[in-house]
Amino acid sequence: MSSPPSEDIKMSSPPPPEDIQMSSPEDEATDSDVKTFGSLLNIPENSLVALAIDIRARRLNTASSSGRRIGRIIGSRNLVHIIQLDDDFKLIIRVPAADKDGLNQTAAKAMESQKATLRLIATTTRGWVPVPEVYEFDATKDNTIGAPYICMRFLPGLKVSEVWKEASEDVRLKILTSVAQSMAQLKELRAHQIGSLQMDDKWHVTTGPCYHYKQQEDGSTSTIESGGPFDTIKSYLLHYFQWPKNTAGELDKGPEARAAISVISMALQKFHLHHHEKEPSEKFMFGLAPPGFDSQNIMVDDQGNLTGVLDWDLVRVLPRCVGYIRYPGWITRDWNPLASDSENWPDADELEREELERYRKHYNQALGDALYRSKDWKLNKNSHIWEAIWIAALHSVHRFKICCKLVKEVEDLYRRGTCDDMNAARQIMLEIRNASSLADWTEVREDLALFFASHQPY
Secondary structure, eight states: OOOOOOTTSOOOOOOOOOOOOOOOOBOOOOHHHHHHHGGGGGOOHHHHHHHHHHHHHHHHOOOOOOEEEEEEEEOSSEEEEEEEETTSOEEEEEEEOOBTTBOOHHHHHHHHHHHHHHHHHHHHTTTOSOOOOEEEEESSSOSTTSSOEEEEEOOOSEEHHHHTTTSOHHHHHHHHHHHHHHHHGGGGOEESSBBEEEEOTTOOEEEEOEEEEEEOTTSOSEEEEEEOOBSSHHHHHHHHOOOOBOTTSSBOOSHHHHHHHHHHHHHHHHHHHHHHHHOTTOSSOEEEEOTTOSGGGEEEOTTSOEEEEOOOTTOEEEEGGGTTTSOOGGGOTTTOGGGOOOTTTTOOOHHHHHHHHHHHHHHHHHHHHHTTTOHHHHTTTTHHHHHHHHHHHHOHHHHHHHHHHHHHHHHHHHSSSSOOSHHHHHHHHHHHTOGGGHHHHHHHHHHHHHHHHHTOOO
């Protein structure tokens, strides 16, 4: 990876957005939150303010005499405290779920990687990707608040999830254009392995292990583990592929699980082959992947201009079509179960599908303009399909439904309406592994092969 410029170089940046007040609810803790965070929920406000005042004095050379917490947001793995000091200066103190002694060594390294990545993004993109500046982090509990924390710059704006529904069409299109232009700037951050980005004091960048959450057996605090780095897509998927388990915790060998394995294995083989056939000599073939690329982590102003990209926990580099080049989650709800709040996914009405396709087309064109129709841009067109396949590999709970979605798309495309709805697709999936229906599987397999060939990721 090419090295970023020295910190001594003065870089031009886009004009800062107006300071729009972010919605900052004081979240009430649930029983689940208490189980996850425990005593971290009871950090005194005055301790948080004292820490903010101290960090500002040391890191920004600006004194403050008082302040208050104007919001606390309880996430799945982090407590986000919004602190406003006496001159209306705001900053964020994020407290991760941690053991009683603080973060373990792996979690601390993951936090260091996040800090390095945000620094690289801010410097390499000259500020055009608005990410929070990290002022300081401490992986221990030996500090003012008695807990691990990462302190970051406050980013103004409103979440897209809060404005999209009521926004005009012009504002929606502006949001998509602004996000596409910003994501295009990440094209310079590449690596020759899948993993996290590491950086030393001399700006020497290497690829380190991937960091991931592992839930404890009692379902309480998530611990962070590591794996890799990985030289190929195949080695990454072999490490992280999630085998389905039944309610007894045993390997699921039922018809749904077996049929889904058949379909997804075929798709992943095509993914791997396409990747290396198209770019056999490409050294830096992997790109940065914003981990929470959805509406709850994208901040905009009232005109639709991007003001912030949040949530970079456990950020890593991945194949580019499931990395920065992919569509934002809220316009892939028909393909991405992680971005949908529907219990009936992937069932969707025709109007919604047409709307999402229209927004994807706009995003694709805006990204093409920003990337000057380069080779990277071509990876975007079918990225929603390959992201769904990627999700199916890594999340066994969604695998069968995603495979049903694939089968329905294929049947609609090549059989001209013989698969009327998702129930018909589910039936085809259940017949795939029946000995009496091998001919049906042969036909479906041929159609899937044709579909994957005509919707290549690369």
